[in-house]
Amino acid sequence: MSVSDIVITSTGKKDPSFTIPVIAAAGAFAGIFVGAAQGSTLLGIVGGAILLAILAFLCIEKLGRDGEKMARWGILALFAVGGFAFGAVAGLVVGLLFGWFFGWFIYWIGFNRYRAHLVPYLTPGQVLWHYSFRVICGAIFVFLITPIIVVMPLSFNAEDFFTFTPEMLRFDPEGYSLKHYRDFFTNPEWTSAVWNSLKIAPVATFISVSLGTLAAIGLSQSHVPGKRAIMAILISPMIVPLIISATGMYFFYSKIGLVGTYWGIVLAHAVLGIPFVIITVTATLVGFDRSLTRAAANMGANPVTTFFRVQMPLILPGVISGGLFAFITSFDEVVVVLFIGSAELQTLPWQMFTGLREQISPTILAAATVLVSISIVLLAMVEMLRRRSERLRGMSPG
Secondary structure: OOHHHHHHHHHOOOOHHHHHHHHHHHHHHHHHHHHHHHOOHHHHHHHHHHHHHHHHHHHHHHHOOOOHHHHHHHHHHHHHHHHHHHHHHHHHHHHHHHHHHHHHHHHHHHOOHHHOOOOOOOOHHHHHHHHHHHHHHHHHHHHHHHHHHHHHHHOOEOOOOOOOOHHHHOOOHHHEOOHHHHHHHHOHHHHHHHHHHHHHHHHHHHHHHHHHHHHHHHHOOOOOOOHHHHHHHHOHHHHOOHHHHHHHHHHHHHHHOOOOOHHHHHHHHHHHHHHHHHHHHHHHHOOOOOHHHHHHHHOOOOHHHHHHHHHHHHHHHHHHHHHHHHHHHHHHOOHHHHHHOOHHHOOHHHHHHHHHHHHOOOHHHHHHHHHHHHHHHHHHHHHHHHHHHHHHOOOOOO
């Protein structure tokens, strides 16, 4: 007998006065989105609450656990048909998702399965907070990720629109095209911007990694005076509003002739990337065994040899992670380059900003999708390096 069966057997069915209102409230919440899509939010809320209350009553009170499989398939079919009736193929997909979720949710609430993996002495308030906290975190995640998810399918729009066309919503192949990607990879304005970003970002990253790693190692020494003040100054580009940093760089670089030059942009992006390197390398040095460097010195190794042969291999995951963050910062930065860049040195973010403000070019969507894909790959690499660093320091199992 499974844990959920034991819980259900010991507690029986949930009180309908609790389960049905809870499931109805979930239906009302889902009805907000369905009603808004159909032009009547209030009707969606009321209809969703009534529909889910009826389904909950039938499933829990009439069919029970013995009819669970049939009930869940019935709910799935009901929502699929309703979704197709209201929204064609797109509505069918949404209906299938809603039907699967509510078929599971009704029985999860109705037969106490939400307590199956919790300790039995939790009060109702603690159980409520346990799941409320997860719902809040999930809602925040959805709020952050939805704008990115929306941009990706729009980049395949066959029309020069920034909205979903009826053909796209019907999943009609005629509504999708790669023409924006074709323009992104063949238009000289876009290819020149990509090339400028690829020329600037690696050099800025190299400078950021070199200076940031040395600064982190120096600040990790116990005898350095005023470490907190120095650290605050070094990471200030991350804290100070970017528009203020860009204005200050413009006035300073204009005095020394770096405005509108390649090296001016490289140095500005290096300044913005150094704080990320310092923070990641400093975090890696927290678990570093200082006795290793002392042992190397006792064996006759000079400081440079000790750094490259002993210290660097152990802190390398943090260094690479900081470098990846610095690269992303340089590749995505637009405010500073607007102040100190030039027409010949337009980077990809600058070109995207120009295309949005002046040309309203949908190619921006393809460029944004490419940037998001690159960022996802780099962040996945950062996570892999973080786990490797933890294993090297013995903080997690191998």
